[in-house]
Amino acid sequence: MQPIISIRGLSKTYDSGFSALKNIDLEIAPGEIFALLGPNGAGKTTLINVICGIVSPSTGQVMADGHDIVTDFRAARSRIGLVPQELTTDAFETVWATVSFSRGLFGKPKNPAHIEKVLKDLSLWDKRSNMIMTLSGGMKRRVMIAKALSHEPQILFLDEPTAGVDVELRRSMWEVVRSLRAHGVTIILTTHYLEEAEEMADRIGVINQGEIILVENKAELMSKLGEKRLTLQLQDRIDTLPSMLAPHELELAADGDALVYTYNANDKRTGINTLFRDLDAAGIRLRDVDTKQSSLEEIFVGLVRQDT
Ligand SMILES: Nc1ncnc2c1ncn2[C@@H]1O[C@H](COP(=O)(O)OP(=O)(O)OP(=O)(O)O)[C@@H](O)[C@H]1O
Ligand SMILES: [Mg+2]
Secondary structure, three states: OOOOEEEEEEEEEOOOOOEEEEEEEEEEOOOOEEEEEOOOOOOHHHHHHHHOOOOOOOEEEEEEOOEEOOOOHHHHHHOEEEEOOOOOOOOOOEHHHHHHHHHHHOOOOOOHHHHHHHHHHOOOHHHOOOEHHHOOHHHHHHHHHHHHHOOOOOEEEEEOOOOOOOHHHHHHHHHHHHHHHHOOOEEEEEOOOHHHHHHHOOEEEEEEOOEEEEEEEHHHHHHHOOEEEEEEEEOOOOOOOOHHHHHHOOEEOOOOOEEEEEEEOOOOOOOHHHHHHHHHHOOOOEEEEEEEEOOHHHHHHHHHHHHO
8 A cells, every 4th residue: 555654764954963863764554553652852753843844854755645745845734734742822712713723724615514523522612612721731732633633634643642631631532543543544643651652553663863763563563572571479488599490580579479580472482381390399389370561661661772
């Protein structure tokens, strides 16, 4: 399938001489939810701002739905909705006016039914006549999303959409994102909440110091890199590990009632069989066992650390 966004050899060096993006190649498929992860200053916002025409690229090419974002800017931009990281709204406007006005900026004819639907989907309908300055932070963020959707874009960028949003509201925003995707909108989001990427994304890209260091299907990423931890609850506490168990590199829990064994589930030999044999030989009796897959967070921290 033709990618809806295609980025080739994209670099950005700011006027200060700082190189914020280094030779980025990335394709986004229509209808996917792509999460871009990376530490502060990695280049996430710069990348989004280049695609949305706010920051000019230094080298490389970006196509949005077949339109070059530099030479065919208006056509490219009309396909894109952007919810920026920084909240900027006209404090003295009403919700309805500001969202309707945004649509007009893209030269689209008025469509009150669409604006109504967007406001209802974002639970802002009751607030439509309120001035923006009277809304809470989370509501303002939803107004930003409503503005970004006002001109019916096929591609939506959400730059940290749920920063500072409470858990309940975050979940309801995930619902909104999912329903947008169900209507065929392609979504690219950045987040610091790994839980969010884990929950939402089809694919995950990790960016660090201006370079994309990994792009992977979420499920594959989690199983490929995922370490597992096997926790063995002991029948009887122990103070020290029997020396014959040393080769297994077990961790003894602080209160001596559990052992933790870390392994990679994809290895041909996980060492679990010999571990159990040696535990038995050492006379250690188990009360319970439990295994846990690494979270995306652990994987991510490991990746970024390796890279620096
Ligand atoms: N206008 C600018 N001029 C010079 N340097 C800039 C400019 N804008 C951003 N940078 C630098 O580019 C780098 C990437 O910034 P960017 O905002 O893209 O990071 P980010 O990944 O979005 O970070 P965060 O998670 O904090 O939002 C940072 O080192 C930043 O200081
Ligand atoms: Mg940012």
